Amino acid sequence: ALWITDECINCDVCEPECPNEAISQGAEIYEINPSKCTECVGHYDTPQCMEVCPVDCIGKSPEHPETNDQLWAKYEQLTGNK
Ligand code: SF4
Ligand code: SF4
Numbered sequence: 001a002l003w004i005t006d007e008c009i010n011c012d013v014c015e016p017e018c019p020n021e022a023i024s025q026g027a028e029i030y031e032i033n034p035s036k037c038t039e040c041v042g043h044y045d046t047p048q049c050m051e052v053c054p055v056d057c058i059g060k061s062p063e064h065p066e067t068n069d070q071l072w073a074k075y076e077q078l079t080g081n082k
Helices: 048-052 068-079
Strands: 002-004 023-025 030-032 058-060
Touching: 002 030, 048 058
Parallel strands: none
Antiparallel strands: 002 058, 023 030
């Protein structure tokens, strides 16, 4: 999963771009729900939130490292697609 660092400026550009509805406004900055973020695997070739973030404050979460296979499994579990 990806995460958002405290450099987030709360611009709200990323939230509507997420195909998994994993992004929401948190208490101070925007947050990514790691159980819903597939790093866009299954939907797009690149993480859409990273593409649009104007301050580049989104990156891989050190707390939730995942292999490509694990991300695909999460995609299948979330969508029911195989
Ligand atoms: Fe959503 Fe993709 Fe960003 Fe994960 S990488 S939060 S799935 S837009
Ligand atoms: Fe924060 Fe970047 Fe999302 Fe804007 S696009 S809300 S700066 S994470």
